[in-house]
């Protein structure tokens with residue numbers, strides 16, 4: 001069987017479909033999976049074990065044989081817990097074939113083959129009966145099918161089906177129940193992930209304000225969940241307008257309905273402000289009494305000392321359809337609407353002197369449609385990109401650089417996806433100048449130009465760079481070529497070097513004295529110790545006494561698949577780390593010249609200056625817009641004593657995890673890490689190797 005895998009080609013900026021062997025998909029999925037992170041989640045594992053033991057005891061006390069159904073068994077962990085707790089038999093269901101195979105091995109290695117039957121099926125395909133997958137219905141239902149939004153991985157339809165066909169009435173469930181909590185907040189930072197704020201430009205002839213079009217102002221955005229490590233959001237970046245409120249809960253021991261529905265709670269703001277965001281998280285009670293509770297509550301709700309770091313479950317940020325000014329003590333209704341897989345929110349004000357009848361009437365119009373982007377900007381820009389465009393410091397750097405390079409007769413070409421640079425360039429230049437933009441992927445962006453009366457000032461060229469013709473440019477030569485650069489298909493920092501390829505493709509249209517902004521880019525690297533992120537790629541060995549090394553080996557094999565360990569993108573503002581080396585510039589890319597035929601490679605060594613564990617290297621790009629004006633997509637600040645890093649909050653950095661960790665101790669004779677980094681100009685990819 002062949003699989004087609006989509007991957008953006010950084011030399012063409014477009015998606016390409018590559019035919020891959022059957023194994024390929026699996027390796028990617030396993031290598032980047034959250035299994036290791038789950039196995040490292042001590043709090044989760046301990047509580048599941050406690051809950052499972054308690055459920056097994058309750059069934060035994062009733063004098064029944066204990067039959068467990070474990071849906072989504074993964075490594076088989078929860079089934080092994082049940083078997084150890086005295087279950088008579090476990091049916092362990094796993095849809096993902098390589099995992100089901102691993103579960104069989106792990107179960108066997110731990111000596112549970114006679115008690116656990118691994119079934120490689122989706123739970124809805126499982127049959128019960130003398131000739132079925134299961135001999136009889138189960139009386140304990142164990143699952144771990146939750147994502148940060150609780151229901152995003154399909155827990156509800158799976159439970160609905162299991163109660164109908166696979167478990168007995170009155171069964172025990174671990175977890176027993178889940179509860180979703182919400183808190184209303186005002187946060188300019190988080191709101192800037194959904195809304196474009198007006199951009200102020202100091203031009204020669206006074207201040208210009210770039211305004212988002214009304215379609216964008218009133219757009220509800222996209223339905224995809226915004227899940228983040230909320231514990232990394234400093235208290236100064238948001239203001240809580242309400243107490244924490246229980247939004248809804250699901251009892252997993254009773255039949256579950258997955259059909260769309262809504263839940264509504266009354267709120268009274270504890271403070272006046274602008275309601276913009278609903279923060280949300282959940283907890284699960286492993287037993288009916290609620291004594292064994294596993295919570296995702298953030299630091300201001302739960303004392304920090306008790307926080308368990310985990311990446312497979314975080315917290316959710318929901319954006320209200322529009323900002324609502326609210327008063328302290330005022331009566332509000334918050335509605336959570338959900339379908340089978342996702343949740344969205346709406347806020348309504350109670351009307352003056354509202355009575356019961358009004359309230360009923362109110363209820364009729366609380367159901368709102370799932371957010372669908374109408375302005376198309378939310379399809380073009382993801383949330384970090386909105387944040388980046390709203391970053392005034394960054395905009396100021398671009399304005400300063402543009403001001404320096406633009407002349408009254410400049411003919412300007414911009415190559416970047418959904419960029420505001422052409423508008424800035426227009427405001428900063430003379431009126432008669434024509435600007436050309438190459439927006440081959442963002443034609444709908446014309447809305448923006450219309451709102452700012454720029455339709456006839458900025459021309460959108462519907463062509464890929466290599467297909468640009470003199471007629472597109474009215475036979476003029478480009479004197480200023482600009483880019484942020486930013487492309488929606490980029491995954492790793494260096495993929496935005498597509499700007500360089502595009503620049504090369506349009507070479508014949510550039511004036512001999514063309515100015516390119518940025519003039520160059522550089523790749524930077526630093527060795528770090530992660531506070532927590534190391535867990536996601538670190539072997540586990542044993543988990544609650546069960547040998548799961550088979551899983552470790554499987555992840556290792558997948559990571560080394562084709563012997564090409566790759567760097568992976570992570571937004572490091574969410575994952576604190578300490579620098580162990582000085583940041584180093586390792587490669588530079590000269591945009592004033594075309595992409596060379598040969599590879600760009602470098603070798604060197606970097607000294608470990610601080611005590612700590614070297615988990616990996618972080619890499620990022622810096623763009624040199626003009627002399628003395630640079631923007632970093634990675635490190636923003638380094639506090640030297642501790643090595644604490646501040647990262648660009650709008651970008652993902654590349655993380656290369658070392659296959660073994662070294663601990664640097666002696667500072668008088670610092671250990672050195674040697675590296676070899678190669679930028680293949682044919683593929684646009686960077687390969688690297690580190691020796692500790």
Ligand code: SAH
Nearest residue numbers: 072073074077093094095096122123144158
């Ligand atoms: N139970 C394990 C793994 C949890 S991850 C543990 O707690 O460590 C969830 C697993 O469930 C994944 O491996 C996924 O492939 C599987 N899965 C999700 N929904 C499923 C379904 N309806 N039927 C079978 N497997 C499912």
